[in-house]
Amino acid sequence: NDQVAFGGSFGRFKIDVDRTTTFATSDLAGNHSFIEYIAVGIGAFVLRRFHLLPAAHNRDRLMTMAKFFHILSILATTAVKGQEQLLSDNETDIPTDDADAADEQSTPICADDEELFRLQLITGENVSWGFASYRIFTDSPSPASETEIHAECVGCENIPPGADVQLCLPKDQCHTTAVGRNVGRWDSCYQGGVEELVMTWGGEIIHESNAYLFASVDFGDGCQDYKRCDDGEAEFEFFLDRSIFAKDAPAFSWELNRLSTDGSEMDSASAPLYEGKALEQSLPFIYERLCVPRSCLQFSMEYPSNTTEKFYDPSPYSIRRDGAIIAENQLRLDAGYSMAVNLGESCTASTACDPRAESLVELEITVNAERKCLYSENFNSSAVSAEELIFKLDDEDSTGTYRDYYVWSGSYADFEIDTLYTYIGCISKDRCVKLSVDSDNFPASYKVYQDGVEMTKRVFHREGHYKGLTTTDLGDVDVCSSGSALSLIQGGVLAAAILLTEVLF
Numbered sequence: 074n075d076q077v078a079f080g081g082s083f084g085r086f087k088i089d090v091d092r093t094t095t096f097a098t099s100d101l102a103g104n105h106s107f108i109e110y111i112a113v114g115i116g117a118f119v120l121r122r123f124h125l126l127p128a129a130h131n132r133d134r135l136m137t138m139a140k141f142f143h144i145l146s147i148l149a150t151t152a153v154k155g156q157e158q159l160l161s162d163n164e165t166d167i168p169t170d171d172a173d174a175a176d177e178q179s180t181p182i183c184a185d186d187e188e189l190f191r192l193q194l195i196t197g198e199n200v201s202w203g204f205a206s207y208r209i210f211t212d213s214p215s216p217a218s219e220t221e222i223h224a225e226c227v228g229c230e231n232i233p234p235g236a237d238v239q240l241c242l243p244k245d246q247c248h249t250t251a252v253g254r255n256v257g258r259w260d261s262c263y264q265g266g267v268e269e270l271v272m273t274w275g276g277e278i279i280h281e282s283n284a285y286l287f288a289s290v291d292f293g294d295g296c297q298d299y300k301r302c303d304d305g306e307a308e309f310e311f312f313l314d315r316s317i318f319a320k321d322a323p324a325f326s327w328e329l330n331r332l333s334t335d336g337s338e339m340d341s342a343s344a345p346l347y348e349g350k351a352l353e354q355s356l357p358f359i360y361e362r363l364c365v366p367r368s369c370l371q372f373s374m375e376y377p378s379n380t381t382e383k384f385y386d387p388s389p390y391s392i393r394r395d396g397a398i399i400a401e402n403q404l405r406l407d408a409g410y411s412m413a414v415n416l417g418e419s420c421t422a423s424t425a426c427d428p429r430a431e432s433l434v435e436l437e438i439t440v441n442a443e444r445k446c447l448y449s450e451n452f453n454s455s456a457v458s459a460e461e462l463i464f465k466l467d468d469e470d471s472t473g474t475y476r477d478y479y480v481w482s483g484s485y486a487d488f489e490i491d492t493l494y495t496y497i498g499c500i501s502k503d504r505c506v507k508l509s510v511d512s513d514n515f516p517a518s519y520k521v522y523q524d525g526v527e528m529t530k531r532v533f534h535r536e537g538h539y540k541g542l543t544t545t546d547l548g549d550v551d552v553c554s555s556g557s558a559l560s561l562i563q564g565g566v567l568a569a570a571i572l573l574t575e576v577l578f
Contacts, residue, residue, distance in 0.1 A: 180239055181239055181240070181241050182241075183241035184241065186243060186244055186245070187241040187242060187243055187244060188241070188242060188243075188244045188274060188275045188293075189239060189240070189241055189273075189274075189275060189276070190209070190239070190240050190241075190242050190248070190250075190272075190273070190274050190292065191237070191238070191239050191240075191271075191272070191273045191274075192207060192209065192224075192236065192237075192238040192239075192250060192252075192271075192272055193235060193236060193237050193238075193269070193270070193271040193272075194207070194231050194235045194236035194252070194269075194270055195234060195235040195267060195268070195269040195270075195271065196231050196232075196233050196234065196235040196266075196267065196268050196269075197233060197234075197266045197267035197268070198233050203230075203231045203254065203256060203259065203268065204228055204229065204230055204231060204254070204255050204256050204317055205226075205229060205231045205236065205252065205253065205254050205255065206226060206227045206228055206229065206252070206253045206254075206255060206314050206358035207224070207225065207226055207236075207238070207250065207251065207252045207253075207358075208222060208224075208225045208250070208251045208358065208360060209222070209223045209224045209225070209238070209240060209248065209249075209250045210222045210223060210225075210248070210249055210251075211223065211242070211243075211246050211247070211248045211249070212247070212249065223240055223242065223248075224238055224240060225358075227356065227357065227358040228255055228314075228315070228317060228356045228358065235269075242293065243293070244293065244294050245293070245294050245295050246293050246294075246295040247291055247292075247293045247295035247296035247299045248291070248292055248293045248295075248296075249289060249290065249291050249292075249362075250272060250288075250289070250290050250292070251287075251288070251289045251312070251358075251360035252270060252285065252287065252288045252289075253286070253287050253312055253313075253314030253358055253360075253389065254285060254286055254287075254314065254389070255314035255315065255316050255317065255356075255358070255388065255389065256316065256317070257286070257387070257389055257403065257486065258284060258285070258286040258389075258456065258486050258487055259284070260283075260284040260454065260456050260458060260487060261283040261284060261452075261454070261455075262283065262284065262446035262447065262448060262452070262454035262456075263284075263447075263448070263454070263456075263458045263487075265448070267283075268283065268284075268285075269281065269282065269283045269285075270282045270283075270285040270288060272290055272292070274292045274293070279292050281455075282455040282456075282489070283452065283454065283455045284454060284455040284456035284487070284489070285455070286389055286391065286401065286486055286487075286489075287312040287314070287389070287391045287401070289310060289312075289360065289362070301362075301364060302364035303364065305366065305367060306364040306365060306366060306367065307364070307365055307366075307367050307394055307395050307417075307418070308362065308363075308364060308365075308394070308395050308396075309329065309347070309361075309362070309363055309364070309365045309370075309393070309394055309416075310360070310361070310362050310391070310392070310393040310394075311327070311329075311347075311359065311360070311361045311362075311372070311390075311391070311392055311393075312359065312360055312389075312390060312391040312392075312393075313327075313351070313357070313358075313359040313388060313389075313390045314358050314359075314388060314389055314390075315351060315355070315356045315357050315358070315359075315388045316356075316386065316387050316388040316389070316403075317356065318385060318386070318387055319356070319384070319385075319386040319387070319388050319404075320356060321384055322376070322384045322385075322386045323376060323377060323384070324350055324351065324352055324376075324377065325350065325351040325374070325375075325376055325386070325404075326348070326349070326350040326351075326374070326375060326377075327348065327349055327350075327372065327373065327374040327375075328345040328347065328348035328349075328372075328373060329345060329346045329347040329348070329365065329370060329371070329372045330345050330346065330370065330371050330372075330373070331346060331366065331368055331369070331370055332368075332369045332370065332371050332415075332420070332424045332425055333424070346363075346365055346366075346370070347361065347363055347365075349361070365394075367417065367418045367419065368417055368418075368419050369415065369417040369419050369420035369421070369424040369425055370415070370416050370417045371413050371414070371415050371416075371425075372392055372399075372400075372413065372414050372416065373411060373412065373413040373414075374390070374404070374411065374412055374413075375410065375411030375412070376410060376411075386404045386405070387403045387404065387405065388403065388404045389401075389402070389403050389404075389486060390402070390403075390404060392414060392416070394416045394417075394495075396492075396493070397492075397493040397494065397495050398485070398489075398492060398493070398494050398495070399414050399416045399494075399495055399496075400414045400484075400485075401485050401486050402484060402485055402486045403486065414497075415497040415498065416495075416497065417497075420433060420435075420497050421433055421524070421525070422499070422524055425497065425498075425499060426499035427499070430501065430502055430503070431499040431500060431501060431502060432499070432500055432501075432502050432523050432524050432547070432548065433497065433498075433499060433523070433524055433525075434466070434479070434496075434497070434498055434499070434500050434506075434521065434522065434523055434547060435495070435496070435497050435521070435522040436466065436480065436495065436496040436508070436519065436520075436521050436522075437493060437494070437495050437519060437520045437521075438462075438464070438488075438493070438494045438495075438517050438518075438519045439491075439492070439493050439494075439517055439518050439519070440457055440462070440488045440489065440490050440491065440492050440494070440516060440517045441457075441490060441491070441516050441517060441518075442490060442491040443490065444456075444457055444490050444516060447461075453490075454490070455489060455490055456487050456488060456489050456490060457487065457488045457489075457490065457516050457517070458487050458488075459482040459483055459485060459486075459487050459488070460482075461516060462482055462488050462511075462515065462516055462517055463482050463510070463511035463515075464481060464482050464508065464509060464510045464511065464515075464519075465478045465480070465481035465482070465508075465509050466478060466479040466480050466481065466496075466498075466500075466506065466507070466508050466509075466547075467479060467481075467506070467507065467509075468501070468504050468505070468506055468507075468548075469504070469505040469506065469507050469553060469554065470504070470505075479496075479498050479500060479506070480496045480498060484496075488517070500523075500547060500548050501548055501549075502548060502549060503548070503549050503552075504548050504549060504552070505546060505547075505548050505549055505550065505552050505553035505554070506546075506547040506548035507539070507544045507545065507546060507547065507553070508521050508544060508545040508547060509539060509542045509543070509544050510542060510543045510544070511541070511542060511543075512533055512541055512542060512543045513541065515543075521545055521547070523547050523548075528545050528546070528547060530545065530546070531543050531544070531545055532544050532545075532546075
């Protein structure tokens with residue numbers, strides 16, 4: 074059976090998934106309130122009643138179930154008096170913009186050489202359990218000088234109507250605001266309610282999102298002539314907002330390395346380009362930005378293997394390069410488990426893979442710039458749910474579970490509009506590998522490359538295993554299944570390119 078583990082305020086439990094699904098609880102220590110058990114019971118009933126439990130041949134909704142139970146656990150926690158001990162003693166509430174707060178702290182009056190910056194993390198009553206982090210700072214042009222932090226809040230409860238931070242900052246400098254939401258993304262369209270990030274500088278909106286997870290924004294007159302990286306460098310960003318549920322997790326480490334020319338191991342001639350550690354019993358908000366060479370790099374994260382403690386860490390993270398999102402999701406790491414992602418412009422099968430048996434695949438997905446909310450006509454959505462942007466890259470003869478996928482829509486914590494997502498990975502040379510994309514109103518454009526060559530042939534399937542999907546053959550394409558071509562049309566999914574499309578029955 075496949076298994077998926079869920080964690081929350083009252084422990085861990087798992088679901089064994091086959092055609093007759095059963096629930097099993099484990100590690101439920103301590104005294105738990107009646108309302109917590111009611112929450113789990115309601116969840117089980119809803120999943121069974123509305124047939125949301127995936128069958129053996131289709132488990133793509135496992136991640137939706139995980140999010141569902143994660144939200145239930147948080148709601149149960151916040152509903153029970155006395156659960157506040159889950160938060161560390163140094164955690165505080167973010168300043169809000171309600172009437173009482175406005176009376177105590179009115180809008181500051183800035184000097185002539187200053188401008189007003191305002192950060193709002195707006196939240197509604199039905200999203201009252203949100204926790205967020207932010208840091209507003211100015212990097213010094215001199216490497217010897219320290220970064221000046223103007224305001225910061227880490228793992229703070231964002232109670233309605235939400236945070237309202239107002240600061241007078243020098244006009245002629247380049248400032249940065251980094252924001253994270255450590256209980257995961259809340260999509261105001263898909264999940265309902267109001268959860269919005271708004272930043273203004275001098276009264277002008279410089280960033281806004283109604284489905285934010287992480288964001289970094291530079292602002293100020295000093296940014297116009299400020300060039301952070303040289304022409305031969307790329308900008309690397311790493312976000313990690315340690316979840317309140319990871320409080321008991323052990324030390325957690327990460328590092329960025331340059332891959333060797335043969336791809337067998339890290340470049341031993343040089344130290345890691347970047348490394349860090351989140352200490353045990355700490356809940357940090359990490360935002361790191363640095364200039365890295367435009368070579369093939371690998372970023373890895375891991376927990377130590379020398380621990381027998383059971384823990385669950387749903388902390389969200391984001392890895393970005395020149396604004397493109399390389400990886401973004403929750404950690405979901407256990408003891409001794411590690412994960413790694415490739416990034417860079419010059420990755421080849423020789424640097425990132427075993428060139429004798431593997432090919433390098435690069436996938437680029439650009440989410441459309443505008444997305445009408447499917448559930449309300451009042452606003453555009455700032456993100457697209459993973460259930461609306463369905464794709465997967467897997468072997469043609471795979472069993473169909475997400476564990477067998479090289480990458481799929483569930484690999485990401487939904488998708489922000491007008492944003493580039495990239496994946497670089499290795500596939501087998503001697504097997505047929507297919508990129509499958511939902512043909513029904515796919516809200517993005519995409520390109521896929523194998524060993525540097527763009528693969529433009531797309532096949533639409535009307536029947537069979539890939540019914541309703543558009544596929545691209547990769548790997549050993551000569552062993553891929555095929556059918557008779559009935560029509561040729563222009564591929565509208567890939568901008569400015571004419572794609573060969575076969576319609577198969």
